[in-house]
Amino acid sequence: MGNKDTSFSENIRAINCNGKLLDFEETRVMGILNLTPDSFYDGGSYKDESDILNQVATMLTEGATFIDVGGYSSRPGADFVSENEELKRLIPIVNAVVKTFPKCLISIDSFRSRVIKNSVEAGAAMVNDISGGQLDPLMFEVVGALDVPYIMMHMRGTPQTMQQMTDYSDVIKEVYSYFSKRIELAKTHQIKDVILDLGFGFSKTLEQNFELLGMLDYYKNLNLPILAGVSRKSMIYKTLNTTADQALNGSTALHMVALQKGAKLLRVHDVKEAMECVQLYEMLQK
Numbered sequence: 001m002g003n004k005d006t007s008f009s010e011n012i013r014a015i016n017c018n019g020k021l022l023d024f025e026e027t028r029v030m031g032i033l034n035l036t037p038d039s040f041y042d043g044g045s046y047k048d049e050s051d052i053l054n055q056v057a058t059m060l061t062e063g064a065t066f067i068d069v070g071g072y073s074s075r076p077g078a079d080f081v082s083e084n085e086e087l088k089r090l091i092p093i094v095n096a097v098v099k100t101f102p103k104c105l106i107s108i109d110s111f112r113s114r115v116i117k118n119s120v121e122a123g124a125a126m127v128n129d130i131s132g133g134q135l136d137p138l139m140f141e142v143v144g145a146l147d148v149p150y151i152m153m154h155m156r157g158t159p160q161t162m163q164q165m166t167d168y169s170d171v172i173k174e175v176y177s178y179f180s181k182r183i184e185l186a187k188t189h190q191i192k193d194v195i196l197d198l199g200f201g202f203s204k205t206l207e208q209n210f211e212l213l214g215m216l217d218y219y220k221n222l223n224l225p226i227l228a229g230v231s232r233k234s235m236i237y238k239t240l241n242t243t244a245d246q247a248l249n250g251s252t253a254l255h256m257v258a259l260q261k262g263a264k265l266l267r268v269h270d271v272k273e274a275m276e277c278v279q280l281y282e283m284l285q286k
Contacts, residue, residue: 015149015193015225017105018125022065024225024264027278030066030107031059031271032231035089036073036081052093053100060104061273066126068267069093069119070109074202075131075161086115091122098123107151111135113142120146130155130202132182144189151227152186152197154178156203165203170213175199179222195265197227200235209235213254216261228258229267231274252277 012032022028033055056067071089072081084190090108097104107126108119113136113185116127125247133139135158143150154175156165157282168174186194196219198207219226230236236250237243252273257280270272 006015011113015195017193018147020105022105026066027259027263027281028265028268029063029271029274030068030280031062031064031267032267032269033059033067033068033093034073035067035071035093040153049093049096050135053096056075056097056104057102059271060101062271064271066105066107066111068107068128069096069097069124071115072110072126072159074109080160083112086110087118088110090119091113092121094119094124109272111139117142117146120148125149127151128197129153130159130199132178133185134144135201140186140189140191144186144191147190147192148196149193150186151197152182153197153202153229154199155231162203166205166208171204171208171211172218173218175212176219176222183222183224195225195227196222197267200228200230201233206235206238209233213257213261216258216263220262225264226262227265227267228255230254230258231266231268231270248273256281265268 029175033052035052042063043189059067069090071086073079094106097106105126106130108116108124109128109130110116111129112118116139126149127141127143130153132152132154155162175198179215183194198212198219201214204212213230216226216228231251232244232247236254237247239277240247240250248270251270255268255274255277258266259278266274266278
């Protein structure tokens with residue numbers, strides 16, 4: 001361990017990403033790139049590498065700071081994907097994006113430390129772990145050694161079992177307690193830059209999702225940037241009795257709520273509309 005500093009970055013509004021200090025004084029947007037055939041909204045959308053690179057170009061042009069690349073669908077009841085299959089989906093695309101857009105900041109959406117290690121070595125700059133390190137005992141150690149920012153999400157169980165695990169006595173306090181403990185553990189593994197994700201739609205009922213969104217500002221007490229991931233999720237389309245395809249307007253409405261409650265990063269399918277939401281919100285703050 002030596003004398004390596006184990007404290008979080010003193011400026012909690014900024015993270016060190018690929019040697020670049022990114023400020024969270026301004027709200028940022030993360031564009032979603034799913035390389036899975038079965039994601040709930042855009043599964044199987046891209047037919048080849050050229051298609052994928054065109055989508056990345058569009059999201060970057062529209063204002064995305066990060067591109068979040070996933071090779072394992074985490075929708076409720078998603079099919080199991082082997083580690084080798086996940087790597088086969090991810091690594092060629094990470095290589096292609098890095099080659100085509102050298103300044104692009106790629107986040108890898110995976111709960112497997114080997115997938116994370118290989119992806120960062122290929123050029124990814126950030127980790128997005130839906131399990132908060134719970135599904136792979138080596139995750140925190142690997143992320144600490146790689147020295148990359150880490151998005152820590154709250155979830156119980158796995159994508160296959162999570163919707164049977166919604167029995168909280170107090171969802172607000174239990175999610176807060178989870179973060180308090182996991183943040184301390186992350187510190188012991190020299191993870192310096194942590195972003196929190198409350199895990200909307202993961203081991204939560206529809207009502208619990210809205211309860212958490214309404215109390216999102218409570219989690220600002222943890223002094224870390226908060227990511228809101230509500231884009232086109234079932235909490236929107238089930239409430240409105242519609243589909244993920246028809247949930248853009250609802251997504252924008254909840255994005256504004258999340259910003260007003262203190263979210264500093266929006267993870268979205270629709271970058272242009274999210275950036276417009278951010279722009280309008282920032283006008284309100286002037």
